[in-house]
Amino acid sequence: MTDDDEHRPTGAFPLTGHIQRLLQRVRAFDRRRPLVWDGLLTTFWVLFAVLDVSTGGWRSVALDPDVPASLVLAMSVTFSAPLLWRRSHPLAVLLFMAPFSLVNIWTGAVIQAAFLQEIVVFNIALRQPMRALAWSGAIVLAPLVIGSGHFPDDWDRVFVPHLYAFAFAALVGIVVRTRKEYTEALVDRANRLELERDQQAQLAAAAERTRIAREMHDIIGHNLSVITGLADGGAYAAAKSPERAAQALDAIGTTSRQALAELRRLLGVLRDPPDRADRTPQPTLDDIDALLEGVRNAGLPVHLNRHGTPPPVPLTPGRQLTVYRVMQEGLTNTLKHAATDESLAAEVTLTYRPTELEVLITDNGTLHPTDAPPAGTGQGITGMRERASLYDGTLEAGRPAATGWQVRLRLPLEDSPS
Structure with missing residues (x-):
């Protein structure tokens, strides 16, 4: 006797079950x-x-x-x-x-x-x-x-027996027909629900893949750009100031460890069970100063301006993460050219308005037009636009003048009625 036989309730195969199977055949x-x-x-x-x-x-x-x-x-x-x-x-x-x-x-x-x-x-x-x-x-x-x-x-x-027989036959036919149509409707509904479930699972998987790709790009891209800037700056300063070279190497080590820690945390959420995954909070507006400090250590001067009064109710974590990642990506793009342009500097402006927050990231670069990527292209700009659209925000990226690159994010402070 198997375990299934031991746990099978009495009467698991009633006579009606045999009749149903016979009728199905x-x-x-x-x-x-x-x-x-x-x-x-x-x-x-x-x-x-x-x-x-x-x-x-x-x-x-x-x-x-x-x-x-x-x-x-x-x-x-x-x-x-x-x-x-x-x-x-x-x-x-x-x-x-x-x-x-x-x-x-x-x-x-x-x-x-x-x-x-x-x-x-x-x-x-x-x-x-x-x-x-x-x-x-x-x-x-x-x-x-x-x-x-x-x-x-x-x-x-x-007359009477045939009348009763006709009524009985018609009634049985109607009952069987109703039961058949009801069963077909249930089967059709189950098939549609299964199809919708599969479609929702595919959409959720695609959205999750996009989110993971965006996070990986932001984490790895930014930290590698910082490491590259530090390495170039250390190599340039090695001949004149060995102390600066040693500081650059220390900063490279610190940035590398931070990047590995963030990468392990992200992969751990995907690999480990929910109760064991490391769920360190995502960056917020309070982490902007640390972000700018890391960019400055990589050799890019950055100045931060704040205008307006922050709202009494803090922004939602998702909006704060969007602001942080857009700022991180914008500065990373500028930092990639810092090694070839020693005069390059960036400026970040946070402007609070009654209904929206505007983030403006600009630099004074002089990239040759033939080297400039088309506006709106690239994985980084696409990721920034996707983040902004999640909260009905807009993002503009381009070169408004002969020099300098600009990224402008406008993010509503609250969800729109739509």
Whole structure:
């Protein structure tokens, strides 16, 4: 006995489960080979009708037992053989049976094969519009009304059983149809939910990949630029001031360790379980001074200006991170050219307005036009624009004058109503 058998509750396979599986197999076979199933069903009822005639069982309920056996046999075959087309042409089958139904009642034979009309009625209720079901009722009951007039004393034996049989067949067809449509709706809804779930998972994965790529670019790109600036400055100062070279090497070591620590923390969040990942807070506006100090140590003079009054309610962590990363990326781009331009300097201006915060990063570089990248291109500028758009902000980057590069971020202090 397996563990599954030990934990399986009593009655895990009730009789209804076996019946459901059997019905599913029958439906599957019917979908694969409809003609085979229709042929088997029709053959069964033809044999049943013929057997009823050959044994004389029809005489036990007949109003007139002296009806010729050949006529009874013809009517029995007429009621059973057309079942082969009950699904493709149900109304036509009922119309074909209607005259024989009238003869059946009028002669007093009242054979039981006439109830096979209700199989066609069931198929109409299951697959056809309600209007077709109403027409089928008229086709089935009209001959009964006319024929029962020939036997006024026995109309209840002639009309009422067929009326009940028609109502029962129609009701069962409607119930099965409703259940089938409800099941199909549930399956369709489940498929759509599964598709939407997969799409949401793909969108979330794409957004997460973009976010990780942006963070990796900001962390590694900035720190490598700082290290490059320090290395170039140390090599330049080594011949004249060994002390400055030693300071540059110390700064390179410190910056490298910081970059590795940030990279390990980012990778740890992706690799480790949530309860074990290092979740050091992301940079905020309070870390701007440390950022500028690191850029200055790398050899780029930076001046910070603040205008306006900060809002009483601090900016959300996401907005503060956006400001920090944009400022970091803008200064990193400037720092890349510091080694070739000793006079290069940068200026950062933070301006608080009633509804927005503006960050302006400018430098006095003299990059040749043929060396300048097209405005709006590059992974860094794209990442800055993506960060700004997350909070309905705008970012402009370019060279507004003959010299100097400028990055301008405008960030709303609160979410817009949209």
